[in-house]
Amino acid sequence: MSEITPDLVRHLGVLARIQLSDEEVTTLTGELDAIVSSIAEVSEVATSDVVATSHPVPLVNVFREDVPGDMLSVDEALKNAPDHDGSRFRVTAILGEEQ
Template sequence: MSEITREQVQHLAGLARIALTEAEIDTMTSELGHIVDSVAKVREVATDDVPATSHPIPLVNVFRPDVVGETLTAEQALSGAPDHDGSRFRVSAILGEEQ
């Protein structure tokens, strides 16, 4: 089994700003270890004669013309906002002091 540590899970949770309980850390440590092991097994089986794919069925993008339609005025867009300065939405900061 791959060696994913509790410290690594705690570090990743901190980067993602996800609060995890001790039980969740234990669960995630085990689950992430299984995921890494599964990827390693696939790498063992993958051969050079099998092309890499991102999807089992070929996909094609469907494009449409980019046509300007009716849009909201700034006043209409801001009418339901909890806080604004007359021309922009006002929101609280999302970055911590370490940023």
């Protein structure tokens, strides 16, 4: 029995705010049902003795050490700022504009 129905696909479309045509609903119903069936098959064979992994190959950090370098002085940082108050950048307020 199919878990994914056209009505469910339409409902998911509404939740995602995606307008779906009847043809798209039909296509997605089959595709999503195949995906859910594949996941169910994998779930059936997954056993507790299989270690869960997020990546098939162990990963190592390849980044350099985080060592602070030369830093800008306040005057250097503010030198090209369009507007500042002497110690901070001054920007226009954006909070509450759309409320």
